[in-house]
Structure formats: C-alpha cells, structure tokens
Amino acid sequence: MSERDSKQGNWGRPRDDRRGPPLLRLPDRELRVIPERWMPRGEVETQWAGRPLMVWQGIPGEKALVKVEHQGLNQILGRWVGSPEPHPHRVEPVCDKYTTCGGCPLMHLDAHGQADARRQLVRAGLDQAGLSDVRVGEFHKSPGTLREFRHIIKVAVGYADSGRIRVGAWGRRNRHVIPIPDCHVATPGLRKVMAAFAHHVIDMNIHPFDAVTGQGVLRVAVMRASRSTGEVLVTLVAGRHVRELDELAERLASSATNVAGVWLHINDGPGNAIFTRGDSGVVGVTPLVGKPTIDEVQNGISYKVGSGDFFQTNPALAEILSARTIEALRLEPGNAFVDLYCGVGGLALQGARVSGWALGVEEVDGAVARAKEAARFNKIQAEFTTGKVEDVLPEIAKRLAGRSPILSVNPARRGLEPGVVEAIVALKPRRIAYISCNPRAMGRDLALFREAGFEIGEVEMFDMFPNTAHVECLVILEGAPDTGDARRGPQRRLVGASSKT
Numbered sequence: 438m439s440e441r442d443s444k445q446g447n448w449g450r451p452r453d454d455r456r457g458p459p460l461l462r463l464p465d466r467e468l469r470v471i472p473e474r475w476m477p478r479g480e481v482e483t484q485w486a487g488r489p490l491m492v493w494q495g496i497p498g499e500k501a502l503v504k505v506e507h508q509g510l511n512q513i514l515g516r517w518v519g520s521p522e523p524h525p526h527r528v529e530p531v532c533d534k535y536t537t538c539g540g541c542p543l544m545h546l547d548a549h550g551q552a553d554a555r556r557q558l559v560r561a562g563l564d565q566a567g568l569s570d571v572r573v574g575e576f577h578k579s580p581g582t583l584r585e586f587r588h589i590i591k592v593a594v595g596y597a598d599s600g601r602i603r604v605g606a607w608g609r610r611n612r613h614v615i616p617i618p619d620c621h622v623a624t625p626g627l628r629k630v631m632a633a634f635a636h637h638v639i640d641m642n643i644h645p646f647d648a649v650t651g652q653g654v655l656r657v658a659v660m661r662a663s664r665s666t667g668e669v670l671v672t673l674v675a676g677r678h679v680r681e682l683d684e685l686a687e688r689l690a691s692s693a694t695n696v697a698g699v700w701l702h703i704n705d706g707p708g709n710a711i712f713t714r715g716d717s718g719v720v721g722v723t724p725l726v727g728k729p730t731i732d733e734v735q736n737g738i739s740y741k742v743g744s745g746d747f748f749q750t751n752p753a754l755a756e757i758l759s760a761r762t763i764e765a766l767r768l769e770p771g772n773a774f775v776d777l778y779c780g781v782g783g784l785a786l787q788g789a790r791v792s793g794w795a796l797g798v799e800e801v802d803g804a805v806a807r808a809k810e811a812a813r814f815n816k817i818q819a820e821f822t823t824g825k826v827e828d829v830l831p832e833i834a835k836r837l838a839g840r841s842p843i844l845s846v847n848p849a850r851r852g853l854e855p856g857v858v859e860a861i862v863a864l865k866p867r868r869i870a871y872i873s874c875n876p877r878a879m880g881r882d883l884a885l886f887r888e889a890g891f892e893i894g895e896v897e898m899f900d901m902f903p904n905t906a907h908v909e910c911l912v913i914l915e916g917a918p919d920t921g922d923a924r925r926g927p928q929r930r931l932v933g934a935s936s937k938t
C-alpha cells in the first residue's frame with residue numbers, strides 16, 4: 438500500500454493505475470475514492486483502474502463512497518452515497534428529484550461551494566488553453582435565491598415503464614421522462630403552465646413521437662416566461678401536425694391564463710435536437726393560438742421575444758451582465774459599436790444608447806425582426822443584419838475600415854467558428870467584450886486573440902445558471918493602440934435598415 442493509501446485508509450485510486458484487462462463487473466460494489474476535479478456537466482472525476490470514474494453528487498477532495506451505476510469500456514459511472522467526513526459546503530439537495538432528473542447537478546452544494554466549483558471549471562478552461570496567467574476575478578451572484586430563476590424550460594413527453602404517457606424532464610444520463618411538478622428552479626408562472634400542459638397531454642392521450650417508427654405526435658414543449666409581464670410563450674415541438682395539437686393549444690391558453698401564445702415547430706428527424714432548420718436554414722414555427730411574442734424590459738429598454746429566439750434564462754442577472762458589459766467597454770458617444778451574435782438586440786440597443794449607434798448581427802431572422810422593432814419602439818439608432826457572423830464579417834470590415842470599432846461577441850456554447858477570430862481581428866477593433874457560457878471554448882478563442890496581439894483582461898463570472906456547472910463569463914480584450922478614428926463611426930443608415938433583410 439502506498440504512503441498515501443495508508444494515511445487515507447485506502448481512499449482514492451486503486452494501486453495499479455494502468456489500464457488492465459476488462460474489470461470484474463463492479464455495479465454492486467461501493468468504491469472508496471477521493472474525486473479530483475469538476476467536469477463540465479457537474480459530475481466529479483477520478484481514475485479507477487486506469488479508467489475515468491464519473492461521480493454524481495461528489496465533491497473534489499472529499500472522501501466518497503461511490504455506488505457504481507454503469508461500467509462501460511471507456512469509463513465507469515457512479516453516484517455518491519456517503520462520506521465519513523462530509524465537505525463543509527455539502528448540503529442536502531432541496532429537490533426530491535435531484536438524483537433522477539439530473540437538471541441541477543450542483544444542488545448538493547451551498548452557494549459558496551457552487552461558486553467555487555464554477556471558478557475551478559473556468560480556471561481549468563483557461564489553463565487548458567495555455568492561459569494560466571489570466572486571472573479569474575469577480576463572481577456576480579444571481580439576484581435572489583438559487584431557486585425560481587429559470588425563465589425557460591423544456592418539458593418532454595414520454596412513457597413511464599407501465600406504458601402510460603408521462604410529462605416532465607429527461608432523466609439524468611438517460612431519456613426517461615421524470616415528472617417535475619415542483620421544479621425548484623422554474624418560475625411559479627412556468628410551473629403553472631407545466632402543470633396545465635401535463636394535465637391536458639395525459640387527458641387527451643397525446644402520445645410521444647418516436648422518430649424511429651414515425652408513430653406518435655409530441656416530443657417536447659419549450660416554455661419561455663417574461664420576467665417583466667409574467668406572460669408565457671409555448672412552442673410545441675411535434676413530429677407531425679395533428680388536429681389534437683390545435684385543441685391542446687386552445688386548452689392550454691384557456692386553463693393557464695398567463696399563456697400569451699402557443700406555437701408549433703415540426704421536427705420529425707432522428708436525434709435529440711429540439712429544433713431543426715429547414716432548407717432555408719430557418720427554424721420554422723406556425724402560430725396555433727394567441728400572440729407571436731412576449732415583452733421583456735432590460736435596463737429600461739423594451740424587447741419582444743418570439744418562439745425560437747434566444748433570450749437568457751435568468752433575465753435579472755442578464756440585466757446586470759449587460760450593464761457591466763457596457764460599462765467595461767467604456768463606450769462613448771460616436772463609437773462604432775458592433776454586437777455579434779446579438780439575438781433580439783439586447784446588448785446592441787443598450788450600447789447604442791451610449792454610443793448613438795450600433796450594428797447587430799444574428800442568424801435567426803425572426804430575432805433580427807424583433808431587434809429592429811425594438812430599435813424603432815425605443816427610438817434608438819441601430820441596424821441589424823441577418824446572417825452568419827462568419828459570412829457577414831467581410832462586408833462589415835469594408836464599412837468600418839479605419840474606424841477601430843468596439844465589439845461585443847456572445848457566441849453559442851461551441852464558441853467562435855473557424856476563421857471568425859481572424860475576421861474580427863481584420864476589423865482592427867480597439868476593444869472587445871467576449872461573453873461565453875463555455876469555459877473550454879472561451880479558453881480556445883481567447884488564446885487565438887492573444888496570438889493576434891490582444892491583451893486579455895480578468896474573467897468575470899455571472900451566475901446565470903444556479904445549481905448547474907454552467908457559468909456565464911465576461912472578459913475584455915484590448916486591441917493595439919488606436920490607429921483609426923473611432924469617433925467618426927460608420928456611415929449612418931436609417932433605423933432598422935439592413936444589408937440583408
């Protein structure tokens with residue numbers, strides 16, 4: 438036994454770390470380990486007989502008794518069942534579906550422990566990209582408690598083992614549907630709509646869609662609540678449009694009075710993606726009942742959000758993030774402000790209020806339409822262009838030549854597409870706010886910006902997704918000293934005018 442094993446009473450790795458012949462079947466055994474690090478999905482990892490062991494409900498550095506749940510060729514999956522010396526930040530998860538649902542993997546930690554976990558994940562993302570010198574700074578808390586912050590929820594339709602129709606969340610590490618009527622993180626308004634939806638789907642006997650056989654109808658409902666008005670927009674995602682869906686929409690709108698509108702998206706494809714794009718690249722939605730959009734207000738600016746548009750799930754913290762981004766960018770009147778991946782125009786319009794003008798780029802044409810409408814409604818000078826950032830950047834470069842623009846860049850989880858960093862650098866931006874919900878993709882992109890000569894500031898974290906391992910990060914990149922005349926700004930065009938509409 439190694440010195441470490443004897444000191445720790447054999448907690449930790451088995452002595453032989455080399456990957457050996459297939460392990461004896463483990464599932465009925467309890468392993469004694471000390472997990473080492475957080476993984477991006479909120480499990481903790483250690484090694485067992487040369488294979489990664491992923492532990493649900495574990496905490497790095499805490500001795501853990503782990504029940505093996507699945508033994509694969511490349512990894513072992515387990516669940517924490519006890520500890521002789523519980524970690525000081527360990528708490529009892531408040532939700533009785535914590536283990537089966539899997540939506541809140543860090544609910545076994547208090548707020549301090551959760552913040553530590555996210556800090557470690559951000560640190561790991563930077564270190565992995567060779568950015569060990571970049572500091573991880575302030576952690577901006579989610580306003581209020583760690584509960585009822587979530588304004589978007591996906592409610593799946595499936596079968597229970599008995600064959601009865603079930604409505605709820607997909608299970609931890611599987612696609613079983615778990616009823617979650619008391620979901621602690623959804624807003625009370627969303628819970629009301631979730632309950633009505635579950636009731637009507639079961640009452641009307643609407644079967645889940647099976648992509649393999651083409652049988653059944655409904656896959657999931659995506660529900661989005663407005664923090665400002667309490668209204669909820671529902672998008673039903675179904676394999677086909679049958680008459681029952683129109684009736685379901687009617688029933689939902691009349692029984693849950695906070696439902697503003699119900700839309701339908703058809704997805705009959707294989708795989709687990711919720712939305713699919715048609716040949717035109719657009720996510721098609723059809724109105725069933727009610728209004729097409731809900732209203733949101735952020736930092737005094739009104740927005741419209743439609744079915745399929747991106748809008749942050751934690752609007753109270755998103756408001757703090759936008760204000761902090763505008764402040765950190767040190768925008769001034771006359772600056773050329775460009776918001777890439779702009780969604781419904783949140784940051785673009787808040788920035789344009791200071792600079793006097795902004796240009797937003799977004800690939801979802803409905804979101805661009807909403808952004809233009811918001812610019813008109815709020816009487817803010819801004820243009821919005823529909824298109825993929827990677828395609829639109831060369832055209833923007835021509836318009837902004839010599840003007841050292843100020844940028845905000847907020848890509849999807851995968852980070853920037855190949856070639857986008859180079860195209861951004863070609864704009865000669867004087868300053869960039871890079872916003873990301875994926876520390877690994879962020880590390881990769883920041884390393885490219887550093888290579889191109891940008892100075893990387895401190896990473897600030899925003900607790901956008903309490904109880905999960907995800908965190909939103911903001912970092913300011915400083916370009917080379919000014920060469921252009923940013924105060925001139927680009928040639929103004931009419932509000933709402935766009936190069937592609």
Ligand SMILES: C[S@@+](CC[C@H](N)C(=O)[O-])C[C@H]1O[C@@H](n2cnc3c(N)ncnc32)[C@H](O)[C@@H]1O
Nearest residue numbers: 747778779780799800801824825826847848849
């Ligand atoms: C993380 S969201 C940010 C939206 C917005 N900044 C906000 O905070 O509300 C990313 C946005 O980028 C859009 N998007 C994803 N890939 C894109 C691409 N290649 N070009 C343009 N927009 C894209 C998505 O539709 C989504 O609206």
